[in-house]
Amino acid sequence: xxxxxxxxxxxxxxxxxxxxxxxxxxxxxxxxxxxxxxxxxxxxxxxxxxxxxxxxxxxxxxxxxxxxxxxxxxxxxxxxxxxxxxxxxxxxxxxxxxxxxxxxxxxxxxxxxxxxxxxxxxxxxxxxxxxxxxx
Amino acid sequence: xxxxxxxxxxxxxxxxxxxxxxxxxxxxxxxxxxxxxxxxxxxxxxxxxxxxxxxxxxxxxxxxxxxxxxxxxxxxxxxxxxxxxxxxxxxxxxxxxxxxxxxxxxxxxxxxxxxxxxxxxxxxxxxxxxxxxxx
Numbered sequence: 072x073x074x075x076x077x078x079x080x081x082x083x084x085x086x087x088x089x090x091x092x093x094x095x096x097x098x099x100x101x102x103x104x105x106x107x108x109x110x111x112x113x114x115x116x117x118x119x120x121x122x123x124x125x126x127x128x129x130x131x132x133x134x135x136x137x138x139x140x141x142x143x144x145x146x147x148x149x150x151x152x153x154x155x156x157x158x159x160x161x162x163x164x165x166x167x168x169x170x171x172x173x174x175x176x177x178x179x180x181x182x183x184x185x186x187x188x189x190x191x192x193x194x195x196x197x198x199x200x201x202x203x204x205x206x
Numbered sequence: 207x208x209x210x211x212x213x214x215x216x217x218x219x220x221x222x223x224x225x226x227x228x229x230x231x232x233x234x235x236x237x238x239x240x241x242x243x244x245x246x247x248x249x250x251x252x253x254x255x256x257x258x259x260x261x262x263x264x265x266x267x268x269x270x271x272x273x274x275x276x277x278x279x280x281x282x283x284x285x286x287x288x289x290x291x292x293x294x295x296x297x298x299x300x301x302x303x304x305x306x307x308x309x310x311x312x313x314x315x316x317x318x319x320x321x322x323x324x325x326x327x328x329x330x331x332x333x334x335x336x337x338x339x340x341x
Binding site for chain 1: 207208209223225227231232233234236237249252279280281282283284285287288290300301302304307308309310311312313314316317318321340341
């Protein structure tokens with residue numbers, strides 16, 4: 072069956088949430104949003120493109136840091152309203168320097184513990200540019 | 207540092223997207239939404255509770271099918287606007303009978319291929335009840 076982009080359910084802002092997972096380790100790296108055109112760019116280039124809600128522009132992941140994501144597999148879910156993209160991550164995914172954005176663990180005793188090690192120093196990569204809330 | 211639920215960014219509908227991952231296989235099972243109270247119920251009961259946007263009510267995952275999710279680990283991301291919950295999945299996560307909701311693969315040649323095997327027959331579990339778009 073050929074893929075029909077119109078069969079996906081983009082939300083009222085024209086966006087669909089995208090889970091990005093490292094294809095080698097299975098680590099969930101981040102969640103971001105694509106609009107129709109970002110998905111088309113992703114499918115064509117085989118690198119991840121998102122729509123930055125905070126900046127209201129296309130966001131080629133890694134465009135500043137060099138930490139691009141090479142797309143290996145793409146899935147949509149049973150409700151057709153979420154994507155899962157498995158990638159080869161160059162460097163690390165998180166703008167704070169961690170491999171995964173999910174590095175804050177809520178422990179069962181109610182404490183928050185930082186997990187994972189820093190791959191890079193954000194200041195060296197982004198300089199003084201404040202890169203938060205990209206998605 | 208103690209976990210502060212108020213430090214999370216719930217969206218304008220009071221919801222936060224939650225990625226559910228199987229703790230043993232690393233398989234991404236589904237994405238659904240929690241409001242503040244669903245997260246509190248999840249933290250207390252150590253089983254996943256969501257807010258069903260389509261039904262506008264709490265949704266204890268597995269309440270109909272028995273396919274509950276035992277919470278093993280919970281993380282929030284660097285932007286504090288997405289959760290990752292690692293679970294032990296009882297049975298299968300998808301209401302269509304597949305282990306993961308992400309069983310539709312968009313291949314690089316533009317074809318869609320169904321991946322994974324059915325764990326159960328949805329009709330036998332849900333009967334004539336139409337259980338779609340729960341999230």
